[in-house]
Amino acid sequence: MVVTPGRSARRDDLTQRLAIELLQYVVGYLPPSVLLLASGVSKRFRSVITRDTRFCIPLRVDVTLENICNGTCSRQVDHAYGVLSYAITEQLPVAMTVIHGPGIQAYAERRRYTSDVSAVVRSYMSDAVFRVIGTALPVLVRLGITIPDQCSVALQAVLLQPAPVLRELKLSRSFVEDEPESFGHWHVVPANIFAGLAPQLVRVSLxxxxxxxxxxPAFSSVRHVALEYDEEAPDIHISHVFPRISVLEVVFEADIDSLQPPTTIEYGGLSLARLHISDDTGCDLLDTMVDDIELASIPSLTYTSYVAWSRHWKTVMEGVDGSLSMHMRDSLVPVFDSHYEVELRAIQTGFHRVFRLAEYNLYQDERFSELKVFASRIVAIRLEYDFLYALMDFRCDFPVLRRLRFDLPKGAQFNQSLWFPSSKDVGKETVNPDSRLSGEYLLFCPLLVTVALVARGCNWSICPRQVAFIGAAFGQLGRRAETRAHLEMVGIGFFEHSTCDLLNDVFPTITYHLRDEHWGENEGWL
Structure with a gap:
């Protein structure tokens, strides 16, 4: 900043020169975690950020016996009151999370203190924590509580006040370790929660x-509902409780001995834009829904399961017509340790179906072979490099496949020795003694136009033999040279002094591109 002689130095607020619309555009790129910090830049910046629906002041109380005894809970509660004294006056939104658990030192603390653990926790929750929640309700936009059953009545009494700005509610049941689990006695959401007044509430997780x-009445505007239950589920008629629901997530973990799906949840009367089903134990949760929900009318459906049988693939894909694109990748959602994800999207209608399965096992490909039913409709495939062998183990042909894209991390290597077909009879199983697997299957792809290898990071080099292997595996040696697929190398080159004779036999034409993380996004690639 240049200070003119004779004038007092002052700091210019550069945000005053920007239009409100431009400031809102800038704020939209900021992650929610930094909005509170960024609100201190200037008064004008703060006025824009505080109107952003993502902005809130986070508060948290971790209720464990050791935290109560060592004063941690008291400090968290005092901090919450201090923030609320300012937030309520300034009408600033607040998000509050209350977690209850026995704590890793619970039993040691119980030997030191003679009071009953449940009584101590129940008393503190009622006298201190729930009072903070009641105080915060006028400015509370997000509330998440994990509570034991013993505190249900006290919590119900606190949540009888209106919640005028609440947008998200999450209630979870926590079991107390010194008492036996009793699935028949739940925390129950009463009909008069929030005195029936929560006009902005759009998301509920139970x-x-x-x-x-x-x-x-307080749930009359809710659109996104998540229900998660272990071993048993209470009686719920979803459409009666949530009349405006458009997104539903159902997570169920059955008893490992009985594997019985819940029959107490009714799905009739639902009209959904998105449905997510998580069946961790393979209890056929999907089968309990098919009679009540018209799955074919749901644009977006995600099915997470440890095992996906043939009938599950067919049920989920029912009504999705036309050509399909497929995307295989690591699952980014940490649900049930599901690491493998297959997304199928209908190109004409935009309907898409996602299958999330347990971590792929190279020697057990049965659960993936069900895609043979839809392979004849797949015209584009995108997959992470590590899943090359997973795709090959489908052991099915792709007769209308046009585009095949691999996303390669730096230094990617095959986890198996490379093999090449001993016979050029496309579609036939071949055996190569140098391969660690026998019976490799050449995928029949007679219409394949382009194979693309795209580097995720900076430009790097690869062995030509690896690239030739890909073309051979997808049946290019079984086609006439002039009809074989064209190879696109994006941000990837070959090792110096490496021989490309074999590669040139597989791919007669090759195009090299500089690294571009958005390459292909406008040319129909996934």
Whole structure:
């Protein structure tokens, strides 16, 4: 900053020169975690950020016996009151999370203190924590509570006040370790929660929490519902409780001995834009829904399961017509340790189906072979390099496949020795003694136009033999040279002094591109 002689130095607020619309555009790129910090830049910046629906002041209380005894909970509660004294006056949104658990030192603390653990926790939750929640309700936009059953009545009493700005509610049941688990006794959401007044509430998540049979006025505007239950589920008629629901997530973990799916949840009357089903134990959760929900009318459906049988693939894909694109990748959602994800998208209608399965095992390909039913409709495939062998183990042909794209991390290597077909009879199983696997299957891809290898990071080199292997595996040696697929190398070159004779036999034409992380996004690639 240049200071003119004779004038007092002052700091210019550069945000005053920007239009409000431009400031809002800038704020939209900021992650929610930094909005509170960024609000201190200037008064004008703060006025824009505080109107952003993602902005809120986070508060958290971790209720464990050791935290109560060592004063941690008291400090968290005092901090919450201090923030609320300012937030309520300034009408700033607040998000509050209350976690209850026994704590790693619970039993040691119980030997030191003679009071009953449950009584101590229940008393502190009622006298201190729930009072903070009641104080925060006028400015609370997000509330998440994990509570033991013993505190249900006290919590219900606190949540009888209106919640005028609440947008998200998450209630979870926590078990107390010194008492036996009792699945028949749930925390129940009462019909008069928030005095029936929560006009901005759009998202509700319930984990092992029950609902009253009567309509709940405070839930009349909720659109996104997540229900998660272990071993048993209470009676719930979803459309009666959530009349405006458009997104539903159902997570169920059955008893490992009985593998019985819940039959107490009714799905009739639902009209959904998105459905996510998580069946960790393979209890056929999907089968309990098919009679009540018209799956074919749901644009977006995700099915997470340890095992996906043939009928599950067919049920989920029912009504999705036309050509398909497929994307294989690591699952980014840490649900049930599901690491493998297959997304199928209908190109004409935009309907898409996602299968998330357990971590892929190279020697057990049965659960993936079900894609043979849809392979004849797949015209584009995109996959991470590590899943090359997974795709090959489908052991099915792709007769209309046009585009095949591999996303390669730096230094990617095959986890198996490379093999090449001993016979050029496309579609036939071949055996190569140099391969660690026998019976390799050449995928029949007679219409394949382009194979693309795209580097994720900076430009790097690869062995020509690896690239030739890909073309051979997808049946290019079985086609006339002039009809074989064209190879696109994006941000990838070959090692110096490496021989490309074999590569040139497989791919007669090759185009090299500089690294571009958005390459192909406008040319129909996934």
């Amino acid at each position: 984990c092992n929490v029950a609902l009253v049979a009567a309509p709940i």
